[in-house]
Amino acid sequence: MGRLNGKVALITGAAGGQGAVEAELFAREGAKVVVADINEEGVAAVVDRIDQFGGEALGIVLNVTDDEAWAAAMEQIRASFGGLDIQVNNAGILSLEGIAKIERAEWDRVINVNQTSVMLGLKHGAALMREGGTGGSIINLSSTYAHVGSGAAVAYQASKAAVFIMTKTAAVEFAPDGIRVNSVAPGIIETPMTREVLAAAGPSHPDITRTPLQRAGQPHEVANAVLFLASDEASYITGAELLVDGGRTIT
Structure with missing residues (x-):
């Protein structure tokens, strides 16, 4: 507990699934959490859960593809x-x-x-961090599908491969400001986004049969990796991608 004490953390896509788990974990670790998502009802629910256990959270309805919406969100965080x-x-x-x-x-x-939302997030987030003068940490969610072919999901895979390389170029660009930029690449994780696909295929889903640990990951397993990169424990890590995939990319 307390690994993020005194920190302000913005998490996008935080109204449910992986993002909500990250938001609640960060709040339990002492961060003031900005819960951002286009889903207003979901944002309110996550903020309420954080309030209930004594955390501090601010809800922002954010369309991550909108440049002006990002600028407005940063103004709200600053205020x-x-x-x-x-x-x-x-x-x-x-x-x-x-x-x-x-x-x-x-x-x-x-x-x-x-893809575009990550570029906008990097642009606006780094600008606000730069104002503080004490650096910061940005974590982008990539995917193991940035590294392996599947014969499907072409837009998803292309977008996640772009996140992988944007992370590295941003890490170089923002290093003089003390801003670290890393990515986390989950394998098959059981979230609302994947639950229907997993339920249809069961344990025979190819992403499970090709994974050495022979199971889907859980959101908290990804969230813990994100937490590490966000914390001062990772103070000398930038431009890296942390695979949380049960070994999927080594097979």
Whole structure:
């Protein structure tokens, strides 16, 4: 407990699933958490849960694909907490269509939410951290599908591969300001986004059969990795990607 005491942390896509788990964990570790998502009802529910156990949280309805919405969110964070120390670019969506079947509108939707939003988050988050003059930590959520082919999910895989390399170039760009930028690449994790796919295939799902640990991961297992990179324990780590995949990418 207390690994993030005195820190202000923004988490996108935090109304449910992986992001909500991260938000509650960060609050339990002492951070003032900005719960950001386009889902207003979900944001309010997460803020309420954090309030109930004595944490401190601010809810912001944020369309992560909108440059002006990002700017407004930063103004709200500045007014409420005075600055920003940690940012987790967690928001993302899944699309399983391959190249032959994907429509241009679907491609654009996935790239906007999974890739463009991370660029905007890096741009605006680093600017606010720079104002504080004490550095910061940004964690982007990539995926093992940034590293392996699947024969499907072309927009999702392309977007996550972009997150992987954006993390590295941002780490170099922001290093003079003391801002660390890393990514976490989950394998198959049991969240609302994947639950239907996992339920249909069961233990025969290829992402499970190809995983040495032979199971799906749980959101808290990813959240703990994100927490480590956000904390001062990772003070000499930047430009890295931490795989949380049960060994999927080594097979």
